[in-house]
Amino acid sequence: MAIRVVVAGAKGRTGSHIVQGVLAHADMELVGGVDPQGVGEVLGSGVRVTSPNELGNLLKEAKPQVLVDFTNAAAAVENVKIAAQQNVKLVVGTTGFSAEQFKELETAITGHVSAIISPNFSIGVNVFWNLIAEAARQLHTYQYHMEVIELHHAHKKDAPSGTALKAAELLAAYLPAADRRFVYGRQGMTGERTQEEIGIHAIRAGEIVGEHTVLYAGNGERLEITHRAQSRDAFALGALTAIAWIHGKAECRIFSMAEMLRELEVA
Numbered sequence: 164m165a166i167r168v169v170v171a172g173a174k175g176r177t178g179s180h181i182v183q184g185v186l187a188h189a190d191m192e193l194v195g196g197v198d199p200q201g202v203g204e205v206l207g208s209g210v211r212v213t214s215p216n217e218l219g220n221l222l223k224e225a226k227p228q229v230l231v232d233f234t235n236a237a238a239a240v241e242n243v244k245i246a247a248q249q250n251v252k253l254v255v256g257t258t259g260f261s262a263e264q265f266k267e268l269e270t271a272i273t274g275h276v277s278a279i280i281s282p283n284f285s286i287g288v289n290v291f292w293n294l295i296a297e298a299a300r301q302l303h304t305y306q307y308h309m310e311v312i313e314l315h316h317a318h319k320k321d322a323p324s325g326t327a328l329k330a331a332e333l334l335a336a337y338l339p340a341a342d343r344r345f346v347y348g349r350q351g352m353t354g355e356r357t358q359e360e361i362g363i364h365a366i367r368a369g370e371i372v373g374e375h376t377v378l379y380a381g382n383g384e385r386l387e388i389t390h391r392a393q394s395r396d397a398f399a400l401g402a403l404t405a406i407a408w409i410h411g412k413a414e415c416r417i418f419s420m421a422e423m424l425r426e427l428e429v430a
């Protein structure tokens with residue numbers, strides 16, 4: 164039986180790729196698309212765009228097994244609450260959650276439904292996170308300075324990106340907890356850089372899909388690890404894998420993409 168999927172943010176830059184991916188997938192069926200833009204437009208196979216106000220009714224009528232959310236932080240929190248109440252499993256790619264909003268997601272999900280949440284669903288970025296953590300583990304002993312640089316299109320609403328923040332957190336694990344701090348861009352008389360800071364820099368320009376670099380600078384050398392997303396298909400592919408994977412989970416909690424990839428690697 165095909166997995167019944169609703170996509171929230173169906174008309175968005177990333178959501179529309181996921182809609183196409185679900186429509187093309189032999190083992191998935193698109194049973195709804197939600198977006199305040201293009202309400203009533205046909206997405207494919209008779210499925211029309213539904214207004215966010217109607218999400219609760221849509222879930223009752225279309226009975227999806229998985230809701231995918233690529234919207235914005237405030238919208239995602241509401242969508243997750245509604246879906247979790249109706250036991251619809253979740254794949255959440257939305258970024259920019261405040262600590263309070265993330266707590267709301269945890270409360271809505273834990274003990275109620277299975278969910279996978281990742282600030283980046285590309286397989287390459289998940290490998291990038293492993294590589295940058297390993298490089299930090301090896302280089303921090305030698306006092307290398309570590310900086311994160313991310314580039315995105317002009318329309319992106321949150322900065323720094325969720326992917327860059329996760330990268331910075333992975334690096335920070337190798338700095339003394341009491342002294343480490345994130346510095347967002349630099350301006351004016353900043354004084355010398357300290358060993359314990361991690362600079363995070365967000366560039367917004369044109370239609371860049373998404374690039375992340377971690378730079379490690381030591382005496383007389385510099386190492387850079389870079390991931391470049393060239394098409395949103397990279398996110399859609401990972402999200403489709405996540406739909407199938409979370410559909411098979413019974414445990415009601417938030418899973419990470421790393422857990423999924425580890426399990427699929429072993430399988």
Ligand SMILES: NC(=O)c1ccc[n+]([C@@H]2O[C@H](COP(=O)([O-])OP(=O)(O)OC[C@H]3O[C@@H](n4cnc5c(N)ncnc54)[C@H](O)[C@@H]3O)[C@@H](O)[C@H]2O)c1
Binds near residue numbers: 198199234284321
């Ligand atoms: N995890 C990942 O791999 C990944 C990849 C790309 C983007 N993102 C994140 O996904 C989110 C969307 O990014 P984008 O570039 O596609 O943005 P976008 O602005 O192109 O798309 C968002 C869509 O959500 C719609 N929307 C707003 N409120 C809604 C609601 N209540 N219900 C349903 N739809 C609603 C908007 O109308 C829009 O069409 C952002 O948070 C972005 O950072 C994550």
